[in-house]
Amino acid sequence: MGERCWVFDGKAAKKVSRDEAAAALGTAPLVWVHLPGSHADTGDWLKAQGLSEIIVSALTAMETRPRTEPFDDGALVNLRGPVTRETDHPDVLGSVRLWVSDKRVFSVALTDLEATHEVERQLGEGKILDAGDLVCVMATAITAELDPDVAELGDSLDDCEEMLDPKRAFAMRADIARIRSRAIVYRRFLQPQRVALEELAEIQGDWLAEDDRRHLTEAADRAARMAEELEAIRERSALMHEQLTDLRAELIDTRSLILAIAAMIFLPLTFITGLFGMNVDGIPYQHHPASFWVITVFCMLVAVGVTVYFVWRRWSR
Template identity: 55%
Template sequence: MSGFAYVVRDGKVESPPLKQALGLRADLVWIHLTTNDERAKAWLDGEAGLSPYVIEALTAAETRPRCDSVGEGAVINLRGLSSEALAASDPLASIRMYALGGCVFSVTRKALNALHPVRAQVEAGAILDPGDLIAALAQAITEELDPMVAELGDSLDDCEEHIASRSAFELRHSVNRTRSQAIGCRRFLNPQRAALEKLAAMPGEWLREDDRLHLSAAADRAARMAEELESIRERAALTHETLTDLRAEQIDQRSLIIAVVAMVFLPLTFVTGLLGMNVAGIPFAHEPWAFWGVVWFCVVIAVVIAAYFIRRHWFQR
């Protein structure tokens, strides 16, 4: 288990050890743990003295974005991008927070990219209370997610633009990857929007009016990204269907060519097979022009059959 702590008092920022930060009275005490084992539960129970409900919310193995009122405080779970490799079905790392008065406890199980800029803001003295901290985290998460969603849209635009010029297998792989990422992110952005909206409307003196405005802006941005991801998912499904139809059309075209070639050579095979029998009585077998006569006869048959298929527009798609 590792972590850090910040104490903001009268505009001054300190970073004491975790144990020393507990119980301090200040404008903001932020205690963060990075862990995925049972030691976090023991520390939050024994050292921090949090309630079992809050400890379970902070250390649960699986979480979705949420916001629940707990007494005079709130439990908030958010999801953001991570520098670690995550599963396609769960592509966003979680941060679980408990805010009460001037104190915020937060826990992450995977590295969260948004923590770095928020820590920089705290050290620069730009974050002064719990409302500022949570609003800054929400804004940092949504600002990082926005380019990722735009990149998914651009990737799908590229697939749609080159749908006729690139191989169907390559495009289907790219479309499936984009669709999978969009579905994985959309799972969390809709509840994240709802959690931020609920937090912005939650009563409490630790949330100032500007904090609520920032949270509402982050919720609106999350809603827009969720709508964009839904659009990407639907477009990816349509593109996949188009590629499937294109592949089926290519197979039909090739099958048609094979069928035409087979029908051209079928009578020729019959003629050559008939004349190639090793029996007596084959007409013109001893004539010097017989070979070239059979060749020209086969050529005429092939031309007639090909002309028939051309006249019937079999080669036009």
């Protein structure tokens, strides 16, 4: 992931080098510098631009959670958004940390986010004119990209509900566990992100216009709706797991009952055949020519009788 530096001179925005962006600070209406957090010189460069140690430490921290912290002349904003599809990153959501103040925005990310590409696109099209527009586009893009992912989780869970089958319990349990795990990860960051966006919309500062505040409030509402949907997905997946376990137990009980009935049918037959099959003297009809067929018919009658009894008592249901 490389750095991105843009300068808006009041007429058009253009992509520049880091030194050119630093030279434009304080004179251009908007300067945006996006730096990779993995680079060793990121913190030193931010300190050289006049940022305090606390702000630089927050921007370059390895672990963050969504939040908004106002300072004298700006605000520190941490957000979480989907990483790009080409990025080999273990987390589905990557963090972006922003320092926003009048005429300048510094952002740091450890991985490439889809939202940064949307910011660049709108900068190139001349739709971003100040720092408030940029942070608003970043927040709106992150929320818009999360919405389809949350909807996909709900659709996948709907498919699992329609195909609920105890015979596919192992595979379905894996799918449901994956959906639930991802929903928990999303909700873990969406709930504080909603609070962060609400606080950002209410922050005091001339760099944030009323129109930007309305867009941030809308993004916060969408984040709240997605957090509620994720909570519902988590609860539904837990309920489906319980239902699948119950169906699996019922299937096992049914099969065990069938085996038990079969054993009960053959138990008296085993006793009869074992009794007459003993190799000792004195067995009745031992030398009678029809003994085999008599015992065979008798065993069949016993088997039919036991089966009829079980059917009559409805033990097989």
